[in-house]
Amino acid sequence: MRSTVRWVLTLLGVVGILASILPGDSAAEDFLERMKKAAEQLEQQQQRQRLQQQNQSQRQPVPAPPQMASSQPPAQSVQDSTWMNDCCTPEATAKMAGSAGIADIVGVKLGMTGEQAMAAVKAANPKFKVDVARTQTRWDYAARLTDDSRADPTKLWVLGLQANAPFVDNYSPETMNVGFTTHPNQPFVYMVSRMIVFQEGAMPTAENVLAGLRKKYGPESYPVPASTGEGNPDVRWVFDIKGQLIGGPLGERIATSCGTRGDGIEGPDISGLSRNLKKEGTKLQNQGAFAYPGDPKKLLHCEDWILLRVTLLKPIMTSPLVNQMNATLWHVPLYVSGLNATYSWVDQVRQGLADKKVKEAEKLDMPKF
Numbered sequence: 001m002r003s004t005v006r007w008v009l010t011l012l013g014v015v016g017i018l019a020s021i022l023p024g025d026s027a028a029e030d031f032l033e034r035m036k037k038a039a040e041q042l043e044q045q046q047q048r049q050r051l052q053q054q055n056q057s058q059r060q061p062v063p064a065p066p067q068m069a070s071s072q073p074p075a076q077s078v079q080d081s082t083w084m085n086d087c088c089t090p091e092a093t094a095k096m097a098g099s100a101g102i103a104d105i106v107g108v109k110l111g112m113t114g115e116q117a118m119a120a121v122k123a124a125n126p127k128f129k130v131d132v133a134r135t136q137t138r139w140d141y142a143a144r145l146t147d148d149s150r151a152d153p154t155k156l157w158v159l160g161l162q163a164n165a166p167f168v169d170n171y172s173p174e175t176m177n178v179g180f181t182t183h184p185n186q187p188f189v190y191m192v193s194r195m196i197v198f199q200e201g202a203m204p205t206a207e208n209v210l211a212g213l214r215k216k217y218g219p220e221s222y223p224v225p226a227s228t229g230e231g232n233p234d235v236r237w238v239f240d241i242k243g244q245l246i247g248g249p250l251g252e253r254i255a256t257s258c259g260t261r262g263d264g265i266e267g268p269d270i271s272g273l274s275r276n277l278k279k280e281g282t283k284l285q286n287q288g289a290f291a292y293p294g295d296p297k298k299l300l301h302c303e304d305w306i307l308l309r310v311t312l313l314k315p316i317m318t319s320p321l322v323n324q325m326n327a328t329l330w331h332v333p334l335y336v337s338g339l340n341a342t343y344s345w346v347d348q349v350r351q352g353l354a355d356k357k358v359k360e361a362e363k364l365d366m367p368k369f
Contacts, residue, residue: 087333088340090185097181097188100331102243103217103308105192108178110306110331114158114187117178121163125174128163133265135159139183143270143346145353157182160191160265173197179265181338184345190335193263193328203321206233206312213310221251222259232313233322239306241333246305249293258302259309263328268339270346303336 086092100111106124108117121130138155140146158180165174179191198204210233214220217237224234236255238246246254306329313324 087337088344090341093181093185093188093334093337093341096334096337100188100334102239103306103329105194105327105329108176108189108192110189110192110329111334112189114180117161117180117189121161121176121178124176125163125165127165128176130161130163133159133162135267139270143350144272145350157267158187159267162265171197173199177263177265181334182268182342185338185341188334188338190331190338191265191329193326195324195326197324198322203315203323205320206314206322207320209312209322209325210235217308218245219247221245221247222255230318232311232317234309234311237308241304241306253293254300254302254305258305259307261307261309261328261330263326268342270342272346272350303332306331306333
């Protein structure tokens, strides 16, 4: 699994005027402290639950896990993109996160807060060693707002979580990545990825794994060739922002056009030199566009969908067994909203500094001519 956060770093000398504008330096430390407390509370809760389960196991059956998707065929309707009319502010991102939890990977749900995600990751595998992923460079230097590149942990934004099970023969048998929306948004989960390696003698069949995935998520929107039989299965699900599973020609088109998002945590490029997003009329678009099936003049956008991709690797192509599973779940609208809110906030800070610089220049005495 890879986690890369690249920053374009150049110099711009405005150190002396940042103090009244930059966010509080203790924000990152407060966030980490809250996550630690959440993890401690989770451990206590798990101990109580284990005792309760031991007492109840002999008296009642274990309830079946809730079904996320019905067995009905996937819908083929067109996504309602009205969410873009109320987008890309911290408030809009928080509102979207509140209704984003339609899907999860081993209990780590889209839209969770940072504290909830930390607890859920630890619950998914108590052996996990969980690290907080941060920006590699202090945000104000990366944004070209200061030429002070000295290390300052309080100015490193939290980007997500990286979890690894204990290493065996120089590799981890299970890893997870969780991506968070960044400042000024609250940290909400927009992406969850998981990789699990099955040991010799514990490899499930591809048929059983696929059956389990379909039971949880519903029928796949589009199975890439080799999803059954020989080859490595590669299956994909598409949901709209309301959680409706999308299938048919539309689901297939979205899955093939948009279902290849990476499994690493992505950080925003706040250098101001480039943008992943650009405004086209009233629509923000960064994830690509594709023609609606049957109507090549009608364009749809990858930013509108929630995407799940699962790939299964076999020891040999003809084997019925699976020795590795990779799963990646993306709430692209939540990611887009959070990313634009971050860009807008940095641009406002940058503009405020520029305006202040102009006002200070206006007070200077004019040179003699």
